[in-house]
Amino acid sequence: MNELNANDIADSTATEVVRKKPSAWVEILFLSLFAAAVAAGWRFWADWLSVRDQSFFTFCMIVGLCVAMVRSSREGEVTAMRLWIGSGFYAISAIALALSFGSGSAIASVFALGFAILGWGLIRFAGESPQHAIGLGLVCLLPLAISNLVSTEWLDWLESTAVAFTSRLADTFGMSHVREESRILFEKGIADRFSCQGSWDSVIAFLGIALACILGFRRNFIPAIATLLGTVAIWIALRGCVWVTLVYLGSQNETWVAWSPGLELVALGLGALFIVNWDGFWGSIFEPIPFEYINADFPLVAFLWNWFCSLPKLAVRVPHRETDFGPTEEDF
Amino acid sequence: MHETNWKENAKWLVGEFLKVFYNPIGVFGGFTDAFRGWKFSRSWVRFWFHFPSVLILVAIFVAFGFSLLGREDTRIQSLLAEGEKHYSTGDLETSIDRNVEADFCKAAGLVPIEWNESSRKPLTKLTIRFVELLSKRILSIRPDNPFAYYRLGLIHSLTGKREEALSEMTQLASGSLGEWPQANAWLAKDLLRRRCVGDEIADNEIIKQLEKASKWRDVDPRLKTLHSRMLEDAGDNDGAIAVAKQAAVSRPELNVELARLYSRIGNQDELRAAANAAEDYFIKRINSPGEKESDRLAISEVRKLTNRLDAAAEILADSLDRKKGGAASRRELSEVQLMIFRKSIYSTAAGVYRADLSILEKAAETDSLNPSVSAAIAGLLKMKLKPTDKLREYLKSHRDKDITSSTTHLLLGDALYAMGNQKEASKNWEQAISKDPKNISAMNNLALGWAKSDPTKIDKSLAMLDKALAISPENSELLDSLGDVLALAKREKEAIVKYEQSLSVEQTRIETMRKLKKLFQSQGREDKAKAMTKRIEALERQKEEQSKELLGGSIP
Numbered sequence: 001m002n003e004l005n006a007n008d009i010a011d012s013t014a015t016e017v018v019r020k021k022p023s024a025w026v027e028i029l030f031l032s033l034f035a036a037a038v039a040a041g042w043r044f045w046a047d048w049l050s051v052r053d054q055s056f057f058t059f060c061m062i063v064g065l066c067v068a069m070v071r072s073s074r075e076g077e078v079t080a081m082r083l084w085i086g087s088g089f090y091a092i093s094a095i096a097l098a099l100s101f102g103s104g105s106a107i108a109s110v111f112a113l114g115f116a117i118l119g120w121g122l123i124r125f126a127g128e129s130p131q132h133a134i135g136l137g138l139v140c141l142l143p144l145a146i147s148n149l150v151s152t153e154w155l156d157w158l159e160s161t162a163v164a165f166t167s168r169l170a171d172t173f174g175m176s177h178v179r180e181e182s183r184i185l186f187e188k189g190i191a192d193r194f195s196c197q198g199s200w201d202s203v204i205a206f207l208g209i210a211l212a213c214i215l216g217f218r219r220n221f222i223p224a225i226a227t228l229l230g231t232v233a234i235w236i237a238l239r240g241c242v243w244v245t246l247v248y249l250g251s252q253n254e255t256w257v258a259w260s261p262g263l264e265l266v267a268l269g270l271g272a273l274f275i276v277n278w279d280g281f282w283g284s285i286f287e288p289i290p291f292e293y294i295n296a297d298f299p300l301v302a303f304l305w306n307w308f309c310s311l312p313k314l315a316v317r318v319p320h321r322e323t324d325f326g327p328t329e330e331d332f
Numbered sequence: 333m334h335e336t337n338w339k340e341n342a343k344w345l346v347g348e349f350l351k352v353f354y355n356p357i358g359v360f361g362g363f364t365d366a367f368r369g370w371k372f373s374r375s376w377v378r379f380w381f382h383f384p385s386v387l388i389l390v391a392i393f394v395a396f397g398f399s400l401l402g403r404e405d406t407r408i409q410s411l412l413a414e415g416e417k418h419y420s421t422g423d424l425e426t427s428i429d430r431n432v433e434a435d436f437c438k439a440a441g442l443v444p445i446e447w448n449e450s451s452r453k454p455l456t457k458l459t460i461r462f463v464e465l466l467s468k469r470i471l472s473i474r475p476d477n478p479f480a481y482y483r484l485g486l487i488h489s490l491t492g493k494r495e496e497a498l499s500e501m502t503q504l505a506s507g508s509l510g511e512w513p514q515a516n517a518w519l520a521k522d523l524l525r526r527r528c529v530g531d532e533i534a535d536n537e538i539i540k541q542l543e544k545a546s547k548w549r550d551v552d553p554r555l556k557t558l559h560s561r562m563l564e565d566a567g568d569n570d571g572a573i574a575v576a577k578q579a580a581v582s583r584p585e586l587n588v589e590l591a592r593l594y595s596r597i598g599n600q601d602e603l604r605a606a607a608n609a610a611e612d613y614f615i616k617r618i619n620s621p622g623e624k625e626s627d628r629l630a631i632s633e634v635r636k637l638t639n640r641l642d643a644a645a646e647i648l649a650d651s652l653d654r655k656k657g658g659a660a661s662r663r664e665l666s667e668v669q670l671m672i673f674r675k676s677i678y679s680t681a682a683g684v685y686r687a688d689l690s691i692l693e694k695a696a697e698t699d700s701l702n703p704s705v706s707a708a709i710a711g712l713l714k715m716k717l718k719p720t721d722k723l724r725e726y727l728k729s730h731r732d733k734d735i736t737s738s739t740t741h742l743l744l745g746d747a748l749y750a751m752g753n754q755k756e757a758s759k760n761w762e763q764a765i766s767k768d769p770k771n772i773s774a775m776n777n778l779a780l781g782w783a784k785s786d787p788t789k790i791d792k793s794l795a796m797l798d799k800a801l802a803i804s805p806e807n808s809e810l811l812d813s814l815g816d817v818l819a820l821a822k823r824e825k826e827a828i829v830k831y832e833q834s835l836s837v838e839q840t841r842i843e844t845m846r847k848l849k850k851l852f853q854s855q856g857r858e859d860k861a862k863a864m865t866k867r868i869e870a871l872e873r874q875k876e877e878q879s880k881e882l883l884g885g886s887i888p
Contacts, residue, residue: 165396168396168399168400169392169395169396169399171399171402171407172395172396172398172399173395176414176417176418176462178462178465178466178468178469179465179469180465180468185461185462185465230389233389233393234389237389237392237393237396240392240396241392273385274385274388274389277381277382277384277385277386278382278385278386278389280378280381280382281379281382281383281385281386284374284375284378284379284382285379287370287373287374289366289369289370289373290369290373293365293366293368293369293370293372293373294365294366294369295361295362295365295366295369297355297358297361297362298348298351298355298358298359298361298362298363298365299348299362300345300348300349300351300359300362301362301363301366302362302365302366302369303348305366305370
């Protein structure tokens, strides 16, 4: 009887690797699609990059992708060459590009760019599961998602929440302050200039750092979500702490007030340290249990944990004990 | 490679799950092994290296959580205390009072109040904004907090947002948030300001607010003084005295106002007491480091009120000698000297006036730009007193510099008319009217002058008198003049009506009676003329007796 075990499931879902060198056409096609998509969406990109924190976000995203690619190439000399999936995304990209040229839609051009990179990543990324490769490619669509978020009230809500948090924190520490919509006026007249967008210390800049960590350290889905959500919490907490501390210092010594103009960059630096640390923490928590530590009698717990930690990769390996009870009485 | 499908995957998962029932020990072992496996495979160095950031973040959120536990009342109390710490309500009120002083205090001619500047914090734009937002913050938690509402109203008032301040103070004054007399005081001031800029505000409306405001222990004492004045105007002298006394108790300098009130009422005993109290207060202030010019002016005023003109002149002269006084003291001294001069005027038995012109010269020297000096010189001319060359020079200088008052031109016009210079007289009366469009005496004289000198100007004259009567409809002199002009225009019946109107206003006008009698005779109404003759005779007898009683025939 052919016994079924967990490894069969893991093996069965593993991508069949075609180990051969990718054709030059893959690169040519990608570059063509990339150039055409950038040309079609130049207005979007010009607007996007004209804002300081958004260009910083893009920079972090590119750095993260490059590091991810370099690190993935170390895992295998030959690329995975998931040609058929990659070609599919190239096709989607071409359709989106055609739509963009046809309708003049910048959104379609960004989609085209994202899918071109996605297709290229699937073909070129070594040592990655297809799910991971798709995840990496989808990152390229983040600017579009963020630009849509900016136009909604989500950022206003976030700003308001952050101001309310700072106000409460100042209350706790007995700091004289008043709130005026999304601004806080402290006793010495230092007004909270933190904002969700447009400055070095905006939540978008903070998310850029988080993205660079996620891509660079090649986090799986769950630690990545923990890092992204934690980044928003860090941004809220840090802005509150920085202002409350600054006002405290300002109330002790007037000269500290002059420090506030450099605050954006200081806050960004502090935020980067926190985010890297936070990402590392969750990265260390959500590590899969090594194969040798898994109990072969009941591997389900370890299997579920490893599956959870390895998302979006859907298959994990678990040990399987071959049970041989020997001849029974009935055999005789 | 073993090919599997979803059915096999599910079968494996269910098989593993069922172990919970038939192999619980194995399941437990699986759990503990998984945990051990997780624990042993961690890099604890890495974990502890990254843990502080998590700890800091958690600590920040815990601190935030503590702020959510505070009671609302405690929070409001701390915010109110914070607001007071930043800028006290008393200071806000003082800032407003100082700012509006020019609006209503000067117009009302009140005694200036001494403000304690040292205790008042400087009010910067930032402070205003902060205090405003703080009040708004309290109101966002408790919209019916009257204290925050009041402070917000004060700030809006300070920053010129009058409509908002008015709405807030009106709501507070209505009592919907509890009794708040401070708001009534603010509304009273606002009404007074509005009246100063020409809005028609009834006294009753202001008195109503002032009465409610008087419940406030720290009400602006100047408001009490104004309250007192209004009660006096309304004929409630006792009420006026009571309120003025309250004001004087809270601010001793307001004894001057009390003295003014007694002076107007004619209560000499109380006037002396109030004047003495005021003088005592200001005497203590003079020659002290905080001495102000207004202190000696106040002393001078109470001395004037109690008819101690020489003493009033003395304190002002002293002020000027010590170089403590400025233009105001100089003007006041000149006015006091003019009063002394007026007292020096007397008439001889022959009806010729005499006066000590050296005092007038002294008043002119003290303040050569005082328009009252030229008015006094013009008055000399009217009394047919010959001014000295020096005084003539002053009069000429005032005319050249155009600092003459409407009264000066009126008196000059009268004097010139008496000398027979109709043309120059009219010119001066016209100047008097141009300087004071409400100078009804000048209008009256000009109208009469025109009518008497040139019959073609009768219509112009009538128009002028109508204009004057529009200003003062119950003026017996104007009605008499109108009768004169109508008589000149041969409109006897109308003239009779005007003369009668004049007599109904002032029943002791013998000249009007004589003119009326003459008209009755010309109209053939002998019975009316006879009745008028009897009335004239009775009045003449009465006047004769009165003058005998008063003067006893001892006119120098």
